[in-house]
Amino acid sequence: MTTLPAGTPGQPLAVGLVGAGRMGSFHAESLAHRIPGARLAAVADPAPGAAQRLADRLGCPNALTDIGELLADPQIDAVVIATPARTHADLVEAAARAGKAVYCEKPMAVTLADADRAITAAHQAGVALQVGFNRRYDAGFRAAHEKVASGAIGTPQLLRSLTRDPKLADPAPIRPWTIFLETLIHDFDTLRYLNPGAEPVEVFAMADALVRPDFKDRGLLDTAVVTVRFDNGAIATAEANFQAVYGYDVRGEVFGSAGMLTMGDVRRTHLTSYGPDGIAAECVTYDQDLFHDAYVAELADFTTRVRTGTTPAVTGEDARAALSIALAAVQSITTNSPVLIDELKEQ
Template sequence: MSTQQPLAVGLVGTGRMGSFHAETLARRLPGVRLAAVADPAPGAAQRLGDRLGCPRATTDVDELINDPQLDAVVIVTPARTHAGLVEAAALAGKAVYCEKPMAVTLAEADRAIEAAGKAGVPLQVGFNRRYDTGFRAAHDKIAAGAIGTPQLLRSLTRDPKLADPARVPPWTIFLETLIHDFDTLRHLNPGAAAVEVFAMADALVRPDFKDRGLLDTAVVTIRFDNGAIATAEASFQAVYGYDVRGEVFGSAGMLTMGDIRRTHLTTYGPDGTSAECVAYDQDLFHDAYVAELADFADSVRTGRPPAVTGEDARAALSIALAAIESITSGGPVRIDRPRHP
């Protein structure tokens, strides 16, 4: 495409994350314009469009996807709609950015990847931790051999509050929360593939919803083909705030990432020390969320492959599905080699 005209992007989905991405497209990225917003909920797209000065708002998602004036589509809808929308956008010839997870089955993931490949359009998936300065620096140091060979890895996600357990679909903790950690662990162990998974999970935050399929606390152990052993853990309720951290222990050293503090300010007083904690993911990863869309826009303009691909999303999904199978079977689960390189 021409690099002289602003990149025209349409966004599908106006929830909390969709609204943040829409604001990024409208106000934070030079050379990008938010050209259209779609959401099937009556009035949702119009309200967001009016707030951001977007010229088009519609309840018809297909209309947006097939708009010939758009260069790219950003998908921020409920997880189980992602794969179908990726296929539709690729078929319409649009570059695609899709929030995680790209799909919830491997068959869906394969169709989405194939659709983008056949159309020759970029497909980027929203694993934002790769764009966080600390996690990115850790990856670069590991890839350069700064801590030798990774041996033990850890990644955790603790959400601040489980607001409405009745609205949490089954297996969400693996497919939508720990999927970030699975990608992070892969990224922090460059060139290695997960080969075995063992998972444990329970409803410790809301045990009264366990019989409805809710699991709100989980630990997953992953073995990689380079011998490294990793753990990923998640909870849907950390009373102190939003908590995301990582650690890689290697043969020549260790790296840690993540900080729950809003700033580096610590208060010392007669009752001890205290620090203000981050409450939401958009606080902790604000710059990373912006950076990933900036990177997507650059890949569309330049034609280079996206930094986070559909194949990356499929690999993380394969770990999530193995974890679900492990919970069901009660034992470790082997992971087949990925179909896509």
């Protein structure tokens, strides 16, 4: 699949940001300052004042509260969608129909029907659609992927990917399956990325509310372990927890017939301290520290690919595949049994 080049030759890509929250603000800064081939052309956020404040800070001339207005602007070449998860698929569809190249934060959709709708819209419009699985742009995870793809560790047999957030986000907005649909979705994509060419076939999940047991009756799960069997035989584990007191912990491991790779490092810097209590080092706390370079790299790559008409490196189909594992995990929790991806019931 290829897409038409977007933007005006010789001009930076005009990108509109949709969603001026924490992640959106970071992407806006990247578009404004860190990516030579792009410029922040507009910001839209329905929350009163949010778009304006961000636009003012970054010297962006165009702040909107009406997302539709941004999508309708013919000056905009591409959009970055950084709104709440459940709005993503609709926005991808609308942006694609408006002819914009689309970068969408994960998850691209929370049902398979929505995922299919978003993918189809992008295909029909011939626009690029890239999904924000930023770990694919982290130097360590990327090098691991390339080594596995090159056969350096033989056939993958055991994989592990984990995410431990630094602290439990305010539980109010967390919906019952957030841990699978919004957190572990990264790990499900990472497992596919570290097992290139293989696809998941069976999923089993165990989960619980251990960080905040008081929210368990509201269906809030904050600790989960998901086992995934792939069609090349590899057995993978994805693990998440919402409150790591030591920092933001993202690690991966691939064990194969000819070797093993490990990735991930919670250290903030290369400084190590030695004192009467032993050895000490500081941890990374915020994900924008840990993945700062990866966030910039993915948007830079999106920009380059959109301008040259090259298919994005992380597609809507990738988002759908990770979503399938997440939905199978949800179903596994509900039924307390392993779930075949092919027999996944749409919820």
